[in-house]
Amino acid sequence: MTIPEILSNEGLRRREFPVAREKIFLAHAGVCPLPRRVADAISKCAEESTLGDQEAFMLSRITDARKLASQLINCQPEEIALVGPTSLALSFVAAGLKLRRGDNILIYHDDYPSNVYPWMAFAEKGIQVRLLNTRGLGVIRTKDVIGQVDENTKLVALASCHFISGFRIEIDAVGKFLRESGILFCLDAIQTLGAFPTTVEHVDFLAADAHKWLLGPCAAGILYVRRELQEKLNPPIYGWHNVRNPNFVTQETIEFKKDARKFEAGTQNLIGLVGLIASMEMILEIGVENISAELLRKRNFLVPALQQKGFTVLNADAEPKNASGIVSFFHSGKDLTAIHKKLSDTNILTSLRVDRKGQNYIRIAPHFYNTDAELQKVLGLLS
Numbered sequence: 001m002t003i004p005e006i007l008s009n010e011g012l013r014r015r016e017f018p019v020a021r022e023k024i025f026l027a028h029a030g031v032c033p034l035p036r037r038v039a040d041a042i043s044k045c046a047e048e049s050t051l052g053d054q055e056a057f058m059l060s061r062i063t064d065a066r067k068l069a070s071q072l073i074n075c076q077p078e079e080i081a082l083v084g085p086t087s088l089a090l091s092f093v094a095a096g097l098k099l100r101r102g103d104n105i106l107i108y109h110d111d112y113p114s115n116v117y118p119w120m121a122f123a124e125k126g127i128q129v130r131l132l133n134t135r136g137l138g139v140i141r142t143k144d145v146i147g148q149v150d151e152n153t154k155l156v157a158l159a160s161c162h163f164i165s166g167f168r169i170e171i172d173a174v175g176k177f178l179r180e181s182g183i184l185f186c187l188d189a190i191q192t193l194g195a196f197p198t199t200v201e202h203v204d205f206l207a208a209d210a211h212k213w214l215l216g217p218c219a220a221g222i223l224y225v226r227r228e229l230q231e232k233l234n235p236p237i238y239g240w241h242n243v244r245n246p247n248f249v250t251q252e253t254i255e256f257k258k259d260a261r262k263f264e265a266g267t268q269n270l271i272g273l274v275g276l277i278a279s280m281e282m283i284l285e286i287g288v289e290n291i292s293a294e295l296l297r298k299r300n301f302l303v304p305a306l307q308q309k310g311f312t313v314l315n316a317d318a319e320p321k322n323a324s325g326i327v328s329f330f331h332s333g334k335d336l337t338a339i340h341k342k343l344s345d346t347n348i349l350t351s352l353r354v355d356r357k358g359q360n361y362i363r364i365a366p367h368f369y370n371t372d373a374e375l376q377k378v379l380g381l382l383s
Contacts, residue, residue, distance in 0.1 A: 003368050017369045023347040024374045029326050029365035030351050031211050041278035058270045065273050068280040069222045074199040078259035081223040082268050086190050087114040089207035089223035094118035096233040104128035105155045112163045115188040138162025142173045155184040161191035164353050165314040166326030175202025194283045196292040216279035220272030239265030294368045295325035302327050328361040336360040
């Protein structure tokens with residue numbers, strides 16, 4: 001299945017993406033609808049689970065999940081933990097880091113709360129939590145990071161893409177500088193994984209759930225921990241799955257497993273992982289590079305059209321390397337809440353977001369299967 005096939009064959013599009021039968025879904029930066037193949041995989045798993053041990057027939061698929069995830073982010077399967085929500089994965093990293101008074105970390109305070117609160121908690125331990133200064137909402141340039149760390153900075157935690165502005169950071173450039181400076185780099189990748197190439201050559205930790213651009217189920221995400229750091233990062237959780245217990249016999253000492261499984265305390269969300277596997281297979285089949293090219297094409301169509309209607313588009317002039325599938329806009333003379341409701345009442349699903357200053361935005365986040373005709377309909381209603 002390819003993007004041109006999907007966009008030129010309405011029957012195929014509606015079969016593979018049932019939401020398209022009744023709605024124009026443009027909120028993939030929020031919580032996505034499930035594609036047919038993902039829902040079918042989950043349904044089949046649930047049905048098979050009525051016939052015996054739920055876990056027994058899933059063990060091989062768990063291995064598949066690690067392999068597929070490793071292909072997506074270019075790492076080894078042993079560096080992948082299947083822990084579920086992004087918030088949980090990031091909290092595991094924060095709780096496992098050993099920092100001392102006098103150390104500091106750098107975060108972005110206007111990031112999504114999942115990637116802020118775990119790091120803010122360090123302040124209670126006497127660690128300085130620095131808040132990154134930027135020239136605009138979510139506009140995090142490599143030089144901003146370089147200029148705001150010092151010899152006491154131990155970690156930088158950023159999102160690969162801002163959830164409102166849609167600004168994508170230069171992961172490799174930031175990560176390479178931090179690696180050379182001996183500073184750890186943690187990436188919340190939920191807004192790019194499945195939409196844009198998101199690899200970990202220069203990343204130490206990465207977390208992402210499946211329910212946005214990966215088109216997977218909720219609470220079926222991944223945590224990447226670089227192999228060299230796995231021994232140094234101990235989780236705050238203990239269970240039968242991540243602590244050694246041969247034949248389920250508790251040992252005298254706690255000995256974690258030697259790979260990323262040390263972050264999986266107990267039985268995984270098996271049905272969710274089946275959906276995650278199906279979604280990752282689909283994304284890899286279509287090709288992340290193909291998806292990102294299509295999303296940028298849609299963005300290049302939407303931005304000038306919205307500007308012509310008098311809307312201000314965040315990061316309208318972003319370079320391709322910093323642009324994403326998120327297009328957020330506002331108009332000082334219009335009631336965006338009313339516009340958002342108008343769209344919703346017409347079965348056009350977008351997101352309404354607000355920044356720290358109280359400014360409302362309508363956020364459009366189409367995926368590869370959305371058609372130009374759907375986008376044209378939205379623009380028509382915004383007139």
